[in-house]
Amino acid sequence: MAAPIGQPRVRLPAQVRAGEIIEIRTLISHVMETGQRRDQAGNVIPRDIIRRFEAKFEGELVFAMDLAPAISANPYIAFQFKAERPGRFEFTWTNDAGESRTATQDLRLA
Amino acid sequence: MRRAALVGIGAAALVAAVALAQGGPPEPQRQIPNPMSGRHFATPETLAIQDDDFLNPAFLWVEEGEEAWNRVEGTSGQSCASCHQDARETMRGVRARMPAYHPRLQRVVTLEQQVNICRTERMGAPALPIDSRPLNAITTFIALQSRGMPVNVDISGPARPFFDAGERFYNTRRGQLDMRCGSCHEDNYGRYLRADLLSQGMSNGFPTYRLKEQRVISLQFRLQGCVNDVRGEAPPMGGEEFTNLEFYLAWRAQGLPVESPSVRR
Numbered sequence: 001m002a003a004p005i006g007q008p009r010v011r012l013p014a015q016v017r018a019g020e021i022i023e024i025r026t027l028i029s030h031v032m033e034t035g036q037r038r039d040q041a042g043n044v045i046p047r048d049i050i051r052r053f054e055a056k057f058e059g060e061l062v063f064a065m066d067l068a069p070a071i072s073a074n075p076y077i078a079f080q081f082k083a084e085r086p087g088r089f090e091f092t093w094t095n096d097a098g099e100s101r102t103a104t105q106d107l108r109l110a
Numbered sequence: 111m112r113r114a115a116l117v118g119i120g121a122a123a124l125v126a127a128v129a130l131a132q133g134g135p136p137e138p139q140r141q142i143p144n145p146m147s148g149r150h151f152a153t154p155e156t157l158a159i160q161d162d163d164f165l166n167p168a169f170l171w172v173e174e175g176e177e178a179w180n181r182v183e184g185t186s187g188q189s190c191a192s193c194h195q196d197a198r199e200t201m202r203g204v205r206a207r208m209p210a211y212h213p214r215l216q217r218v219v220t221l222e223q224q225v226n227i228c229r230t231e232r233m234g235a236p237a238l239p240i241d242s243r244p245l246n247a248i249t250t251f252i253a254l255q256s257r258g259m260p261v262n263v264d265i266s267g268p269a270r271p272f273f274d275a276g277e278r279f280y281n282t283r284r285g286q287l288d289m290r291c292g293s294c295h296e297d298n299y300g301r302y303l304r305a306d307l308l309s310q311g312m313s314n315g316f317p318t319y320r321l322k323e324q325r326v327i328s329l330q331f332r333l334q335g336c337v338n339d340v341r342g343e344a345p346p347m348g349g350e351e352f353t354n355l356e357f358y359l360a361w362r363a364q365g366l367p368v369e370s371p372s373v374r375r
Contacts, residue, residue: 007173011164029170032324073324074167 002048002097003031006074010091010103015110016083024055024063025078028093028101034069052094053077057107058087083107135270138277140362141296142310147366151300151309152374156321160373168250168319168371171243171326175251178244184235190248193232197255205256206368209357211269218272218357221249222328223348240348241328250317250326253370260367261314263360276358279351285342306375312363313356315372326371329356 006029013022028050035047047069055063063079086109094100149157159165179190179197194200208221219227225248226237238245265273280291294303295311302308316329330347333355337344345351 006170009164009170009173025164027164027167027170029167072321074170076165076167 002095002099003033005030005050005093005095005099005101008091008093008101008103010089010105012089012105012107016107018084018109019082021080021082023078024081024089025076026053026055026091026103027074027076029074030093030095032067032069032071032073032075036069048096050075050093050095052092054092054094055079056090056092057081059090083109085109134266135274138265138273138361140364141292142362145312145363145366146299146310147312147363147369148309148315148372148374149369151307156373156375159319160369166319166371166373168317168326168373171247171250171317171319172254172371174244174247175249178248179251184229184233186232186234188233190228193228197252201252201255203256203259205253205370206259206261207263209353209360210264211267211272213268216268217350218269218353220330220348220353220356221252222330223353225249225252241331243325246317246326246328249328250371253317253368256368257370258367260365261360261363263357263364265357265361269357272354272357273361275351276354276356279355280358285337285340287340287342289340291336311359312366313359314363314366315369315374317370318372318374321373321375329359 008029009027011025016022030050031048032050033045033048035044037045039045049069049071050067053063053065053067053075054061062081065077067075087107089105089107091103091105092100093102149160152160159167163169176197182189182192190197205221208224209218211217212219212224212227215227222240222245225245229235230237238248283290283293291311294308299308299310313329316332317326318332319325320327320332328347330352333352334344334347
């Protein structure tokens with residue numbers, strides 16, 4: 001039983017000029033259970049982590065990351081992107097069970 | 111010499127008499143008159159997380175708390191907002207003056223307990239377990255509305271016996287290590303306890319996102335950790351002892367800005 005993937009937060013800079021390198025910041029609520037811990041009865045708590053993060057811009061993969069059990073709960077992921085044209089970002093977080101959560105945000109150029 | 115000493119005693123007696131005439135116990139004196147927030151003992155890396163509201167994971171709790179604030183629960187069909195409207199205005203300063211004396215219950219209550227009093231008495235909803243995620247979310251959201259305001263609890267009048275009980279708990283040595291709270295947080299702050307820099311134990315940042323727990327914790331959860339660390343038996347969260355202690359701790363931090371939700375290691 002995988003824990004639900006929480007509400008994602010995504011932030012793009014408000015004012016972006018064409019050709020500018022911007023930082024895209026994301027945060028998602030998730031337990032990131034390592035699979036190494038035991039509960040009070042001594043049973044192993046099954047591993048349950050976000051396994052992969054992908055960011056697509058206008059359908060094209062621009063950033064991806066494989067996550068590992070040592071990464072803290074509520075993973076914060078930031079990456080840089082060169083803004084050439086306006087368009088739509090799609091961010092996807094996928095857990096061990098294969099369930100995923102998606103957020104979209106539009107990039108507008110000033 | 112003798113005469114001077116007698117005058118001295120006379121003056122002391124006079125001060126005591128004035129205190130009695132005013133009908134109150136003497137003003138307590140703080141061991142640390144100019145307290146320092148826990149942020150002075152945190153690493154720059156930890157503070158970078160705290161000082162950025164996007165990066166600070168406690169804001170996930172703030173968002174959950176804001177949702178819960180507007181969600182109708184219980185038999186009377188009400189939400190927090192039904193009575194308190196916009197928390198940004200009505201809850202401003204609440205975290206700074208809690209815990210506070212509750213006249214009808216005739217005891218001091220914490221912010222957590224006050225939320226549950228509202229839920230059970232006004233909303234007809236079940237009380238949320240102390241230190242549970244939904245309760246910490248609401249208290250974090252409420253506490254945020256007081257960010258930057260100085261801690262200012264009222265220990266006068268009927269609240270005083272609860273303050274005194276909290277002070278007694280603070281100064282009582284306990285556990286196999288035979289330590290009082292002040293053994294670390296008054297006598298040795300600023301020094302290392304193995305790899306940890308001891309703070310003054312100021313409570314102005316709670317509820318806090320604790321990196322060790324990877325979640326927002328309430329003050330009383332942290333207090334349990336402290337008592338366990340000196341190998342004592344911790345009283346239950348939400349009980350009388352910790353509530354009085356939380357009240358005393360707030361007075362120790364009087365004047366420090368509310369920093370909730372802070373981030374600590």
